[in-house]
Amino acid sequence: MDVDQATQIDLFALAPELAVLGASLLVLLIELFLHGPRKRFVNPIAVLGVLVAFGFVVALWLDGAQRSSFGQMFVVDDYALAFKGFFLAVALFVLLISYRYFSEIRTFQGEYYFLMLAAFLGMMLMPSARDLVMLFIALELVSVPGFIMAGLRKFDLRSNEGAMKFFLFGVLSAAVLLFGLSIVYGFTGTTTLEGVAASLSAGEANPLLLAATLFVIAGFGFKVSAVPFHFWAPDTYEGAPIPVTAFLAVASKAAGFAGLLQVTFVAFEPLADVWAPVLGVVAILTMTLGNLTALTQTNMVRLLAYSSVAHAGYVLVPFAVVQPGDAALNADAFSAVLVYLFAYGAMNIGAFAVVIAVARRHPGRRVSDYAGLGQRSPGLAVALTTFLVSLGGIPPLVGFVAKLAVFFVAVEAGTTLGIVLAAAVAINTVISLVYYLRVARVVWMEEAPEPEPEPVQPGLALGFTVGGLAVVTVALFVLAPLLWGAADQAVLIASG
């Protein structure tokens, strides 16, 4: 690599990341000088940092030019900007739902917001990374703060054990990913995604190299909690503070998918014959196992945890229909993944926001706690029903658009695997409706236990999040062509 090129830094391209980094350090510093209940004021600082970063993303988008830094390792293009905008929106909502939860616990607020922003910094680096080294660093920057945040309720054994499990699976999968990465580097002699793709399409397929690509994909499989790497997910989700659970279920998972998109659609595209069928089997197992286990859950957070495992299965479907060299099909598969992730983000954070609101009154988080919510807090009940029905994939909500995108691309592929996948998506959608609608039935049909609990009051930040995301869930269905168009704009596939 040319030294001059490698040391050239485009600060404007890095501005959103720098804003988040600055906000995270500021939060850590300012918290030292605040005492008692005033520590909660670090939250608005973090929110402000996220908003500034979002402003920079918009400015970069208006600027339109493709920029790069660190010798093409860090690239800002439409794909990267789309994901950065998405991550920052998620960050905003996660911060809003954290506000009251953490100001009531009153511990580790500075640390929490610092770690959260650090993890989002890693996420924003992820879609810009065009080099395996950068991709690995971004992935770890998302994971390591996640380990700590999952164990932030230090006094609670469940939180600690969940974090421990998350940590052990996390470092194990990082080691596996790195081993695969080292072999890929050994065979191709380069670590850039484009370089790997060029070298792979030129050379012979070596069995060791094929195994290495699967190792790398397995490392990302952990991050997105695909079966059989999902064991950590339900326990970690249950033990972690609920805003952290929302973060793990949406943001960290989407970051894993962003990395997986770059690795599979760009670097390993010439070997799609090998990994696509494997991912197809993983997709079917993931959605089926997630949905069947969710059927029997009585704990609301565990139910949403298994539901998020199942959703990872749906997102994996477009990966399984990729064919080497078929640019039109691959582009459609790519945009289907984006549509699904954006839709999933909106509805799942909304669902967790309602869970946080209700958990204040009912710390047990049981599904039966939601009995009579329709009478006690009609607004929350309507929003929760919207999110659950959308997760189930019923029109007129955005979840339907997402399911349709995945379903169509599986049919479009026309292969046997594609048809099987489409059928699996359809069957699983029906299974998932059973447990989503069971919760909705508890909310609306069952009487509240005696003596009647007080209505749930979500407060301003949480109320805004729930209401806003409910509107988004409906509006994105109406504006589905817009969502499609944005996803099509942001497609990034191997140019070779």
Added chain:
Amino acid sequence: MSVPAGYYLILAAALFSIGAVGVLIRRSVIVMFMCVELMLNSVNLTLVTFARIQANLDGQVLAFFVIVVAAAEVVVGLALVVNLFRLRASTDADGVGALRA
């Protein structure tokens, strides 16, 4: 006289396998963690060997990143182990009771 590069790769693969088996069969969190470190170091060995074979520095640079990230993971992991020990007076991955639904 130099050792052929293939031997380094075989050694690295052996270390990686020992580490992987260790993680799967040992029950103490600390020993599992040490096995993961073994796997990460086998990755470093592989990277440096390949950097030598390919005659470029990318692999050696990546090895440095791996070392740094591994150190960060040690910090987080040991903190979690200490807290787990305080709450439970044991570092076994088994006997997890609180989380079984």
